Amino acid sequence: DVVLTQSPATLSVTPGERISLSCRASESVDTYLHWYQQKPNESPRLLIKYASQSISGIPSRFSGSGSGTDFTLSINGVELEDLSIYYCQQGNSLPYTFGAGTKLELK
Amino acid sequence: EVQLVESGGGLVKPGSSLKLSCVASGFTFSSYGMHWIRQAPKKGLEWIALIYYDSSNKYYADSVKGRFTISRDNSKNTLYLEMNSLRSEDTAMYYCAKWGTTTVWGQGVMVTVSS
Numbered sequence: 001d002v003v004l005t006q007s008p009a010t011l012s013v014t015p016g017e018r019i020s021l022s023c024r025a026s027e028s029v030d031t032y033l034h035w036y037q038q039k040p041n042e043s044p045r046l047l048i049k050y051a052s053q054s055i056s057g058i059p060s061r062f063s064g065s066g067s068g069t070d071f072t073l074s075i076n077g078v079e080l081e082d083l084s085i086y087y088c089q090q091g092n093s094l095p096y097t098f099g100a101g102t103k104l105e106l107k
Numbered sequence: 108e109v110q111l112v113e114s115g116g117g118l119v120k121p122g123s124s125l126k127l128s129c130v131a132s133g134f135t136f137s138s139y140g141m142h143w144i145r146q147a148p149k150k151g152l153e154w155i156a157l158i159y160y161d162s163s164n165k166y167y168a169d170s171v172k173g174r175f176t177i178s179r180d181n182s183k184n185t186l187y188l189e190m191n192s193l194r195s196e197d198t199a200m201y202y203c204a205k206w207g208t209t210t211v212w213g214q215g216v217m218v219t220v221s222s
Binding site: 034036038043044045046049055087089091094095096097098099100101 | 152210
């Protein structure tokens with residue numbers, strides 16, 4: 001199974017700053033890597049698909065990059081509404097797997 | 108509006124069975140593969156099952172293989188998850204989801220396995 005390792009586990013942020021979240025795969029997943037945001041008591045919301053493709057309705061401050069085993073989700077100008085948990089997920093090979101998540105909290 | 112609505116969750120005892128349903132609307136259900144994903148309380152997301160658009164192929168996570176069965180009725184726009192031999196570690200929020208050109212998740216349904 002492909003193991004996705006997200007870092008850091010928790011990130012303390014200040015509104016307005018630019019941040020980067022990492023997701024590293026145990027083997028290549030090409031660009032079949034997707035990013036989700038999940039707020040308490042809500043379903044996950046897709047932010048970025050196929051490593052870097054934007055999603056309609058998602059603010060442009062969210063962007064993704066990477067391929068193979070190393071991926072990054074960037075937020076350019078964090079807002080308070082962005083405080084939540086972020087998961088990466090690979091869709092390259094079964095079983096599909098998720099990372100353990102990165103929690104954004106207020107500094 | 109594209110929507111998925113799960114139902115059928117509840118509190119059950121270890122060893123018992125439960126069947127979840129997920130009704131789809133707003134898209135051509137019969138054209139898409141569908142997934143079940145679960146999330147234990149305060150834990151991360153776990154993919155557990157996939158069924159192709161025509162039910163020709165089904166795949167499971169090792170954690171549920173042999174105990175859970177995914178199925179669908181395209182005439183009713185409904186996805187199912189039959190869960191047998193339930194264990195305490197199956198306690199989770201269960202989501203159905205459509206992935207692909209557009210991604211949709213349901214609101215989730217809670218399953219609690221406890222004596």
